[in-house]
Amino acid sequence: MLDLKKQPHRRLNPLTQEWVLVSPHRTERPWQGQVERQAASQQPAYDPQCYLCPGNSRAGGARNPAYASTFVFDNDFAALRPGTPAGEMRQDDLLVAESEAGACRVVCFSPRHDLTLARLDAASILPVVDTWAEQYSALASDPAIRYVQIFENRGETMGCSNPHPHCQIWSGASLPTEHVKELASQRDYRNRRGSCLLCDYLKTETALRERVVFENESFAVVVPFWAVWPFETLLIAKRHWSGLDQITSHERQGLAEALSRLAIRYDNLFQTSFPYTMGFHQRPTDGPEYPEWHFHGHFYPPLLRSASVRKFMVGYEMLAMPQRDITPESAAESLRGLAERHYLGGEGTAGPAESR
Ligand code: H2U
Numbered sequence: 001m002l003d004l005k006k007q008p009h010r011r012l013n014p015l016t017q018e019w020v021l022v023s024p025h026r027t028e029r030p031w032q033g034q035v036e037r038q039a040a041s042q043q044p045a046y047d048p049q050c051y052l053c054p055g056n057s058r059a060g061g062a063r064n065p066a067y068a069s070t071f072v073f074d075n076d077f078a079a080l081r082p083g084t085p086a087g088e089m090r091q092d093d094l095l096v097a098e099s100e101a102g103a104c105r106v107v108c109f110s111p112r113h114d115l116t117l118a119r120l121d122a123a124s125i126l127p128v129v130d131t132w133a134e135q136y137s138a139l140a141s142d143p144a145i146r147y148v149q150i151f152e153n154r155g156e157t158m159g160c161s162n163p164h165p166h167c168q169i170w171s172g173a174s175l176p177t178e179h180v181k182e183l184a185s186q187r188d189y190r191n192r193r194g195s196c197l198l199c200d201y202l203k204t205e206t207a208l209r210e211r212v213v214f215e216n217e218s219f220a221v222v223v224p225f226w227a228v229w230p231f232e233t234l235l236i237a238k239r240h241w242s243g244l245d246q247i248t249s250h251e252r253q254g255l256a257e258a259l260s261r262l263a264i265r266y267d268n269l270f271q272t273s274f275p276y277t278m279g280f281h282q283r284p285t286d287g288p289e290y291p292e293w294h295f296h297g298h299f300y301p302p303l304l305r306s307a308s309v310r311k312f313m314v315g316y317e318m319l320a321m322p323q324r325d326i327t328p329e330s331a332a333e334s335l336r337g338l339a340e341r342h343y344l345g346g347e348g349t350a351g352p353a354e355s356r
Pocket residue numbers: 051057058059060074075076077078106153159160161162166167168
């Protein structure tokens with residue numbers, strides 16, 4: 001028998017077919033690495049220097065309108081551009097390149113410079129969900145676009161250039177690496193077992209409860225069995241649907257609520273404005289139905305043991321495979337134990353955890 005709490009082992013990610021090494025016996029090892037103090041991160045409601053605040057001008061010269069809810073614009077420094085001409089280069093099987101067309105947008109969550117997902121309430125996150133659904137449908141209707149990737153980079157440690165709460169949407173003509181892996185795995189699972197990978201995974205996790213952080217009627221949040229980042233979570237739709245064009249109005253509220261609750265728990269974990277990269281994986285948008293695809297979101301936060309101690313993907317992880325010390329089960333237990341009431345302070349001002 002394998003003792004998941006004590007023995008080194010590896011776990012398979014069935015969505016990507018990649019393995020992660022888990023070394024639970026190492027959690028007691030002494031730490032002498034990076035410990036830096038983080039500046040308190042209180043932001044003003046409006047920042048005259050911010051290129052995302054209402055009425056301000058952006059780097060490209062455009063001026064933002066005096067927007068009152070969400071605000072979407074074409075990224076002034078887009079990585080992918082519409083109308084990029086087709087073209088390819090191939091020299092033997094060694095020098096291979098293909099042109100890539102697409103579109104990149106930025107979505108400001110609200111006019112408020114200071115209200116992150118953890119500080120907006122669920123009712124104020126609802127317009128963000130509506131905007132994502134609108135954008136997914138609009139981009140999906142473009143025959144040149146094959147996928148729509150909505151993602152948020154939060155915090156300077158994640159390379160986010162601006163604290164004004166916003167996300168990005170990149171969409172393009174060829175399926176990106178993660179989408180290719182997840183599509184192949186979901187398709188293969190459905191062909192072999194006749195059911196949906198994430199529907200089945202959700203049943204397993206909600207029966208065991210060990211890795212469930214919380215759930216509402218429409219979504220469950222778990223620390224996946226195969227998590228790589230210490231406090232990584234997977235947000236899974238309870239009903240089988242594949243893209244935001246299929247979300248019901250009840251599920252929109254459920255998604256807004258789940259995002260609010262998760263972001264609050266994350267902030268409360270190390271009493272900091274918690275950095276992460278998050279994003280949704282939806283079915284490709286080139287026409288077919290993709291019955292194997294199940295809507296889900298990934299949260300990949302870098303923090304390991306405090307507001308300033310992060311996990312680095314270096315060494316063995318760059319050269320061989322990802323590895324973790326704290327188990328997904330204990331990460332889920334920590335996240336489950338946190339309050340869903342925001343501590344509402346800067347660094348270090350938190351009171352004792354309160355439960356809802
Ligand atoms: P981050 O969320 O990773 O910080 O990116 C912000 C995006 O905003 C980035 O992709 C864009 C950048 O290209 N941007 C504009 O479109 N206009 C600006 O005036 C500055 C930044």
